């Protein structure tokens with residue numbers, strides 16, 4: 001039943017935090033005042049949010065890479081850098097979010113407005129004014145911003161049908177689905193053509209989408225397992241409106257209708273109570289007067305059948321699925337009925353955001369050292385960033401950088417790789433020598 005599921009793979013990356021700044025206060029009578037470098041702004045988060053405005057994951061087939069803004073770097077005069085604008089990716093309600101790395105489920109978004117934080121933006125680095133301590137009042141160093149988080153995700157949408165098509169075999173259910181949606185079910189002039197449910201997305205004249213399920217034809221005894229339809233009645237149970245399709249050219253019209261009513265009644269309370277429209281199909285095989293007379297006859301018959309449970313029968317329509325007669329009208333009515341029988345959306349507290357650990361796991365500290373003769377190439381996000389914010393001409397700044405690199409294990413790794421006094425170290429295009437500070 002692959003049609004019931006819509007899958008896409010996307011990649012997301014939250015923004016890097018901005019670097020802190022090194023700056024000094026300059027006042028009229030204080031040529032070199034205290035530290036005044038501002039903090040970097042936080043990188044933007046990536047959220048995924050459920051909405052009722054979308055019904056499929058189709059648009060992710062065209063855009064699958066999402067990168068959020070970086071935070072700005074800190075500035076002079078203690079001004080903090082601007083935070084990146086958080087990125088909100090909108091998906092249909094019913095979307096399940098998985099981490100492709102290990103397959104774990106991050107969130108199952110079941111209500112509009114529900115949000116998952118899938119990648120946390122990097123923190124901004126502190127500027128030198130924030131790094132001052134009582135013993136180090138004027139530090140010549142600042143912090144780099146944290147890296148953003150990059151993740152590969154899978155979105156999965158379990159399409160829940162809004163409308164269920166039911167009826168005897170050969171009534172024209174698949175034909176109707178094929179003309180009102182993008183689905184291409186098998187259609188043939190013999191019973192039991194449909195072996196598995198088909199799903200299609202139909203649009204009403206205003207462009208509103210709904211999902212229609214066509215299931216195999218039901219026969220007498222279907223509710224207790226006879227025929228093919230039984231297994232699929234459970235899917236139909238979760239729809240909001242049924243369309244009971246009837247072949248109007250049948251010699252045994254009333255019995256045909258009764259058979260289906262009976263099976264619905266016997267299958268479950270939920271199914272028997274679903275509101276429905278009756279569609280008298282194949283009216284292209286008769287003239288207009290005949291069709292009208294038939295409609296009246298059937299309405300009279302249904303009135304008796306639905307005595308005491310009138311609310312279940314929401315109307316009788318003359319249609320020709322194949323000839324596309326009365327089909328647009330049927331779609332409009334269906335759309336209105338779906339609105340009318342809408343169950344209220346579960347209410348979500350917007351303050352509650354779903355997340356998982358991996359949303360804030362940064363590969364920052366990992367690094368690697370590669371040797372080429374007596375030159376050592378160091379790569380790795382945090383190592384590169386600390387070099388980036390270091391004033392290499394300032395001994396104190398340089399000493400701080402080496403302390404950070406030592407704490408990260410970089411100095412040990414360089415020694416192990418064979419670096420010694422005077423060896424050239426290259427980080428992100430910047431060269432310095434392995435010297436006294438280490």
Ligand SMILES: Nc1nc2c(ncn2[C@@H]2O[C@H](COP(=O)(O)OP(=O)(O)OP(=O)(O)O)[C@@H](O)[C@H]2O)c(=O)[nH]1
Pocket residue numbers: 167168169170171172173174175176186187188189190191192193194195215216217218281282283284285319320321322323324
């Ligand atoms: N004349 C006429 N034939 C139709 C119309 N709608 C469907 N048919 C024909 O009726 C036959 C059955 O149509 P299907 O759509 O396969 O019927 P179904 O209800 O899906 O049947 P199962 O899958 O077996 O349950 C096909 O030969 C269709 O071409 C119609 O409006 N007019």
Ligand SMILES: [Mg+2]
Pocket residue numbers: 173174175185186187193194214215216217
């Ligand atoms: Mg069919």
